[in-house]
Amino acid sequence: MLAACGDSEGSTAGSGTEQGDEGELVHVHDVLVGDGGTPVYLAAHTGLYEMRNGELVARSDRFDDLMAAAIEPDGTLIASGHPDLSSENLRVEGKPPLLGLVESDDGSTWTPRSLLGDADFHALVVTDGRLYGADSTSARVLVSDDGGHTWQPRAGDAQLLDLAIDPTDPDQMVGVDLDRGLAVSADGGDSWEPVAGAPQLTDLEWTSGALVGIDTERSIMRSTDGGLTWALTSSMAGAEALGSDGTDLYAYVQPVGLHRSSDDGESWSEVTG
Numbered sequence: 001m002l003a004a005c006g007d008s009e010g011s012t013a014g015s016g017t018e019q020g021d022e023g024e025l026v027h028v029h030d031v032l033v034g035d036g037g038t039p040v041y042l043a044a045h046t047g048l049y050e051m052r053n054g055e056l057v058a059r060s061d062r063f064d065d066l067m068a069a070a071i072e073p074d075g076t077l078i079a080s081g082h083p084d085l086s087s088e089n090l091r092v093e094g095k096p097p098l099l100g101l102v103e104s105d106d107g108s109t110w111t112p113r114s115l116l117g118d119a120d121f122h123a124l125v126v127t128d129g130r131l132y133g134a135d136s137t138s139a140r141v142l143v144s145d146d147g148g149h150t151w152q153p154r155a156g157d158a159q160l161l162d163l164a165i166d167p168t169d170p171d172q173m174v175g176v177d178l179d180r181g182l183a184v185s186a187d188g189g190d191s192w193e194p195v196a197g198a199p200q201l202t203d204l205e206w207t208s209g210a211l212v213g214i215d216t217e218r219s220i221m222r223s224t225d226g227g228l229t230w231a232l233t234s235s236m237a238g239a240e241a242l243g244s245d246g247t248d249l250y251a252y253v254q255p256v257g258l259h260r261s262s263d264d265g266e267s268w269s270e271v272t273g
Contacts, residue, residue: 040271132165247262
């Protein structure tokens with residue numbers, strides 16, 4: 001079930017891409033989960049949504065296309081993608097409509113933090129006080145030690161659709177490369193090697209015990225050796241995006257909603273509350 005947030009009776013389709021009906025959730029890119037499992041947000045082609053008691057609530061009446069999003073340790077939301085046409089504060093004259101890195105307390109409005117008009121992150125990962133972003137404009141992994149105010153590029157070319165980082169060793173990365181498929185880096189993104197025989201994946205999440213991915217058939221796969229080999233974990237179909245609260249793993253599944261795993265993706269149960 002979908003509910004709108006705010007008093008506006010209409011919404012303005014905005015990123016120049018195809019939009020669904022007013023208020024309709026279209027293509028979830030990321031699942032954002034706070035400590036302890038709440039709040040839960042879905043970053044989508046049509047904006048940010050919050051899951052409340054099994055109901056989806058749109059956080060804004062604008063259609064900012066959020067290609068990537070994350071929650072910082074203090075609860076601040078960060079995101080990237082393409083702004084709604086009505087979001088004038090998220091555009092720079094003479095530059096393409098790219099959000100760079102934006103921030104928000106609750107997703108109702110967004111404020112630029114850096115790289116507005118210059119970067120389009122397709123993945124954002126917060127770990128150990130450092131922020132990583134997979135930038136599609138430069139085809140590089142960018143790294144920030146000050147919360148995304150300034151960035152340093154890593155050397156390796158990588159047009160990544162998603163990025164996962166080993167929580168025990170940030171130099172170990174796995175990415176879904178647009179040209180090479182699944183690729184691994186052992187030097188923090190300075191070089192990348194394709195994984196032979198890997199499944200075609202669209203989304204990744206690395207927990208303390210396993211690397212979990214969604215394949216092009218929307219099934220959930222699992223790797224315990226850093227992405228070199230994979231196994232199907234569940235017959236559950238329709239998985240669209242993954243997220244984690246640091247303890248449990250979450251998957252948004254069409255059309256049934258949110259599922260949670262407490263065993264690194266080996267088994268799943270529906271979240272009904």
